[in-house]
Amino acid sequence: MNTRQAALLVAAREIQIKIRDRAFLISTALFLLIAAAATILPGILSGDDEPTTVAVSSASGNVVAPLTEAGHEVRTVADDAAAEQAVRDGDVGAAVVAGPTVLALDDTPDDVVRALSTAPPVQLLDPDAINPVAAFLVPFIFAFVFFLTSQAFGMPIAQSITEEKQTRIVEILVAAVPVRALLAGKVIAGCVLALGQIVLLSLVTVVGLQFSGNTELLSLIAPAIGWFLPFFLFGFLLLAAMWAVAGAVVARQEDIASSSMPVQMALMVPFFAVVFLNDNPTILKILSYVPFSAPMAMPLRAFTGDAAAWEPIVSLALLAVAAVAFVLAGARIYEGSLLRTNGRVGLATAWRSRENVG
Template sequence: MKTSSAIRLIAARELKVKIKDKTFLISTIFFLLFAVGGTVLPALLGGGASSVAVVDSATATTLRDKGLEVRQVGDDAAAEQAVRDGDVDAAVVTGGDVLAMDEAPTDVVDALSAAPEVRLLNPDAIDPLLAYLVPFGFAVVFFFTSLTFGLQIAQSVVEEKQTRIVEILVASVPTRALLTGKVVAGGILALAQIALIAVVTIAGMQLSDNGALLSLIGPSIGWFIPFFVVGFVMLAALWAAMGALVNRVEDLNGVSMPMQLVVMLPFFLVIFLSDNKPVMTLLSYIPFSAPTAMPVRLFTGDAAGWEPFLSLGVMVVAAAALIAVGARVYEGSLLRTNGKTSFGAAFRDKESRRLAELNS
């Protein structure tokens, strides 16, 4: 069987199995709820503008200009009665007093208040809440997606070894085609999930009238996609190698702990040190943290135009090297069924690799 045909066959098989997996479905629903919660719900929960009964026409004009719903009435008594009947949320009577039933209408008071002129010395500064949420969002998406799909790839390899199906598969398709098919399938599912989250997020921003926010965060989202793809493929090959080192699913957590730390540490570093420019600059050139650190720096405006290209180039080189290492370990341990295999032993196992090459 040709290698390309084998890769398509393995990828199709993995997609068919994993698309029905509960972990994939639950993680997708979680991220979609996260996207909706961060964009649509604030606008829905915020409610509309207060409706106000007003006697004075000049006051009515002022409140309309502030975006409030105004109902003009003939006198103070009618304004008060409209509030008591629940027809309006508040009323402004002669003399400028505001009437309400049980809660002060903040938007009405703010609209009638004379605010001092404010001059911003740094008008381009990013909102502090947004400056925290954006790094958190990028870090959460990359961390959970790479961890979830990486564990699925590793678990798939272990299950094939445990049931001895791998011996049939290796006899039918090249070992590297088996590895590539698994990585391709995982990458397709992960990218599809990310694309779905992006679509829901963009739609949510548009529905909640956050067009300015979308234009601000859009470029960093665009860069996040290629960084995510390269980072995921780099990690996926290593996850497959970790799975090939053991013969039982119960042993997977122990052998995969280094990989979990590799994914976890950048997650916490980007979240807690996102305001530390020197550290973020360093993290944006480390392959394991660059997929989140560089898009965050692009969002905050701390990265020059050439930096994402250099960072992505460093990631591509590192990914090529780590994929080669992962493939070598995978080939050196896949057919070992006599217990756990150490990373070094699998890397040095020339005989297993020679059999894999003959099969190819």
């Protein structure tokens, strides 16, 4: 068989082994359950039990009595301008001004509207504002999903390669299929499994938001999810090549922890940078063009609307070029170290002395 056929055969074998693994199936089901709960339960549990604090201007008319009877805390202010400023400052949840008109920041206060005898018009002062909770959670979720999935599907690539070296099964495998087909098959399998899990999580999230009626958040997060999928694919491909090298340069499972440290750092540093510096537009813009952090930073900027229409395209192109470069370099080091089973192989040695077994 040719290299392509051999790579697909190896990939199919790796996928079959993984999807039969009970731990993998349980973890996938758990992730999907968490995604469903995170999108459905907040809408069910939130309700309107907590009364809204309402600022009422002297020009709003006789609205104090119905609002008080409905259980709302009413704060009387001097004029409409003071009422509007109280909403903008977050001192009150809504305000009733001349008209009467209900003022709110970014979401219609249905409980206040219902309390008035005649439903007044509602004016949103900042309709495009992102919910503070969503603004905090979305960057963390994007970063956490990429970090956890890359770790969960990348480490097995390294472990599988080292196990085959340690048991010397690799000597039998390379006699049947080209060396590059082994690497390509393992990387393809990892990408398919990881991307498949991300697609399932995205579908559950979208369905959950629709079911809970949170269409406003869905309209904001859907474009970010759309960008996250291709960014994740190329980001994982880049890291998969690094995981493969980490497994190929050592001959024992016990040595993977040390050989994979560069990969761990390439995951951890961008993760913490995006999570803790997501409120810094300048830093986040830089991170969205760095290949290791782009899969987390650029979808976040698409969510917040800080990225111009051309920026995700350029960032994705740079990430794709970096991924291809890492795969080519990783393949050369993989070939140069795979059949060296007498200890750890230096990267320079593996690069210079690539085994001609493919």
